[in-house]
């Protein structure tokens with residue numbers, strides 16, 4: 125057992141942190157939050173500086189954490205352009221990898237991951253976008269997607285669709301993953317405005333109106349889409365956990381700075397036990413969330429992902445992010461509402477919703493554990 | 506719990522709030538409280554809700570005033586907080602400590618919708634970068650950083666002259682600075698205000714220590730703030746309950762899932778217990794310990810229920826159009842604006858222990 129982080133990774137952490145502190149200026153943070161606009165210029169810099177390298181997953185994770193610690197909106201926007209790429213990495217054909225994946229990795233193409241629909245979010249198998257086989261090597265797609273990150277800026281979407289009629293007993297069968305390109309005829313996207321937080325990220329509603337999907341755009345095997353999504357969640361949820369750890373750490377930074385400033389100006393708040401307890405309680409949770417996240421990540425990066433570890437990390441880290449921003453807000457009071465903490469508080473809540481709500485994480489944890497236990501009991505019998 | 510008169514008032518304000526405020530709630534958040542709304546507030550007698558009739562007020566008692574704020578807050582916490590600023594922060598202090606002339610002019614103008622005012626009370630909030638305004642040679646100059654309804658006409662604040670803190674009513678000479686980022690109550694202006702005026706354009710209110718009076722004013726607003734928190738909790742939890750009946754996941758309405766149903770039912774129960782307690786307090790002779798306690802509990806409840814409601818609404822909860830997320834922001838802002846939390850908890854503890862405690 126070894127809980128240390130390599131010196132190289134620590135050095136990398138310093139590098140991304142300095143990048144975020146330097147590039148995420150007060151002006152840009154405000155502007156993109158207020159206007160709900162995507163910070164394309166920052167994204168370009170992030171790729172140019174080589175801060176996004178899928179062959180170095182630990183670095184990706186640390187980038188996510190440190191970026192969100194400074195500003196989740198700008199931070200997420202600049203790395204989420206490769207959203208969903210792992211699905212192509214694992215299941216994409218040579219053609220798909222060459223045409224899309226390599227460009228996404230370089231930052232030349234933006235990808236999106238489109239599962240949620242207006243009537244089905246948590247219930248992934250409840251989607252109704254339907255793709256009909258034309259029998260001539262093409263399929264015809266109709267339906268729509270909701271809340272899709274990069275919705276109006278992505279070039280391609282890894283899209284979950286139904287490819288054969290619903291079998292009520294086995295709803296997760298008959299779903300497939302396809303690549304929808306923004307230029308395909310019949311595709312359109314509308315920007316969703318008015319998010320409470322992460323307002324620099326782009327979110328859209330997609331619509332498919334008789335979109336022709338060539339066979340070559342089907343990812344992996346037909347009918348396996350649900351499994352690819354679940355496999356992907358094992359990865360993406362760890363990155364959401366890292367977002368949440370970053371946000372929680374950002375809130376803790378506010379708390380400690382504030383107490384230190386008060387101490388310097390002679391306010392005795394720092395000496396009160398209420399303050400001490402608050403600092404200890406928040407720090408403990410942030411540290412626990414970070415360790416859970418790194419543990420889940422280490423299992424994943426060794427190619428032995430554990431959905432239980434992943435869901436524990438995502439659930440706990442997200443709860444810690446909202447908790448820490450709440451506590452920071454309460455401590456700073458009126459001094460906090462005009463600072464970036466105000467935005468952090470709005471941003472934090474999303475981590476309990478996207479990529480599987482906290483409720484869904486809890487169900488995953490419990491169901492896996494029960495299933496394993498039953499297996500164990502059966503083997504003994 | 507409520508007597509017949511209060512029940513009637515509640516129904517009237519409920520109808521008004523539902524018919525006239527609810528459709529405008531989103532617009533209030535985006536563009537502020539416009540003159541049409543103020544006009545209706547005046548007609549309904551809400552601007553001068555607590556003022557005696559001789560100053561054009563509606564002379565509502567504590568409970569009636571609480572009913573008003575509760576019902577308005579259900580649809581627009583911004584508007585409820587604005588009404589509270591006028592009544593608890595301006596009209597009440599002037600009634601209590603002010604001169605006859607102040608009453609005749611300021612309260613009358615507010616009740617008639619001709620002017621609005623505000624209280625600047627950051628002096629008692631333990632802020633890092635905010636200073637007490639000083640008066641020198643009859644001149645008042647300086648900036649106060651955190652001013653709600655900063656676009657109003659009248660400012661009541663604590664000032665220091667020759668080392669003595671006094672409560673001052675500034676009648677002109679305040680200029681509004683750049684709007685702050687607004688966590689909540691987006692319908693109300695919030696910015697720094699710079700003062701550059703002479704003492705001639707301002708009056709002292711009362712004779713006591715200014716900071717002490719500020720604390721008293723905030724203490725006296727406890728029931729009003731509780732009522733806003735109550736209305737917010739009620740509204741947001743009812744929306745979650747309704748939504749969970751019609752939203753399906755995995756083939757079932759959300760209300761069928763135990764943890765969701767139980768969380769909403771529990772919050773709903775707490776809400777009813779606290780409503781009863783609030784109106785018991787509001788209809789009894791003022792008990793500060795009870796008033797501060799219910800305020801803390803109701804504000805915590807508002808935070809808890811709005812967080813739960815966002816969660817129940819899933820992705821939709823995160824969007825402004827659905828009118829849920831604003832409660833999450835507003836409840837935290839209310840918590841921040843509700844007073845000096847540590848000082849109040851200390852006061853409650855001192856009353857309970859009958860001695861000065863909680864010093865370390």
Ligand SMILES: Cc1cc2nc3c(=O)[nH]c(=O)nc-3n(C[C@H](O)[C@H](O)[C@H](O)COP(=O)(O)OP(=O)(O)OC[C@H]3O[C@@H](n4cnc5c(N)ncnc54)[C@H](O)[C@@H]3O)c2cc1C
Nearest residue numbers: 239240245246271272273478479481483754762816819820
């Ligand atoms: C800003 C933003 C960006 C997003 N980006 C993307 C994206 O890029 N791609 C994408 O596919 N999706 C995206 N989403 C969608 C997001 O993943 C969903 O909102 C989320 O999965 C929840 O689904 P829902 O909103 O439909 O809520 P619902 O599924 O309707 O759930 C509502 C509530 O019920 C609870 N619930 C549901 N089922 C159960 C149960 N069995 N037991 C207990 N509780 C339950 C949920 O936990 C939640 O609290 C995004 C959402 C937002 C807000």
